[in-house]
Amino acid sequence: MSGFSPAWLALREPADHAARAEELVSWVVGDGPAPRRPRRVVDLATGTGSNPRYLMPRLTGSQEWTLIDGDSAVLEALPSRMAAWASRHGWPVVASHDGVSTVTLSDRVCAFSVRQANLATAPLPALDLPPDLVSASALLDLVSISWVQALVEACQRVSAAGLFVLSYDGRLECTPGDPLDGQVQAWVNGHQRTDKGFGPALGPDATHVAAEAFERAGYEVRRRQSDWVLGAPSSTLIVELVNGWASAATECAGEARDAIEAWRVRRVDEALRGELRVMVGHEDLAARPAR
Secondary structure (H helix, E strand, O other): OOOOOHHHHHHHHHHHHHHOOOHHHHHHHOOOOOOOOOEEEEEEOOOOOHHHHHHOOOOOOOEEEEEEEOOHHHHHHHHHHHHHHHHHHOOOEEEEEOOEEEEEOOOOEEEEEEEEOOOOOOOOOOOOOOOOEEEEEOOHHHOOHHHHHHHHHHHHHOOOEEEEEEEEEEEEEEEOOOOOHHHHHHHHHHHHOOEOOOOEOOHHHHHHHHHHHHHHOOEEEEEEEOOEEEOHHHHHHHHHHHHHHHHHHHHHOHHHHHHHHHHHHHHHHHHHOOOOEEEEEEEEEEEEEOO
């Protein structure tokens, strides 16, 4: 995990950050002052660090992050992405020392270390100190119900809060419409439920299943929509989405290959002309131990 290229992760990052339900960030860690010690956060399937880049400025107080992914290619790209992000904001970065790097924001220090681990075998790998918050972006729709249950149990054991965002919820809308849109959406949603390396994936049911699991474990839960709403300025991202949807649809309905390809060509042409708008439905989920 993540299994996605650094180029794709960079392309989607602006859309991800624009879509987030920001009010869940302060709610999940509570309304009180920041802890006296650094807040410990684990980010699962971190990719090149997009989720930490969103959260570091929004979480109060100093922070200690453990960034975990199974994909060595994206982890190799992560330090340079973090450094470029900090540089754009004028925040000093101290390069890795003993495996720990730091970013000094205007009013806090955020340390982070990178760890490669197979999340399929352990949703929350063993850590020296228990986390206060476990986070992940665009992950829950790729995993199985048993994996989610194991993740919730791991959070419960250490009384960690959870923030799991940008889980695909099955909604796709393209404007203008096309006669094949509904069928492509059905094929894509079917493909979302196939095994992505964690057992049969939850796909569009992910946030609902995770919310129920956290509630059974005694957590308070909040959910918010975090949809991508994309137009002409995002035409490159839209083209990549259309190509990915066509590939997924073809895997599920090879007998309709020609019709799917014709749909793909029409949609790509519209995107390149700046005429195609796309909404991709996501949900953010925050869970904190009941007080």
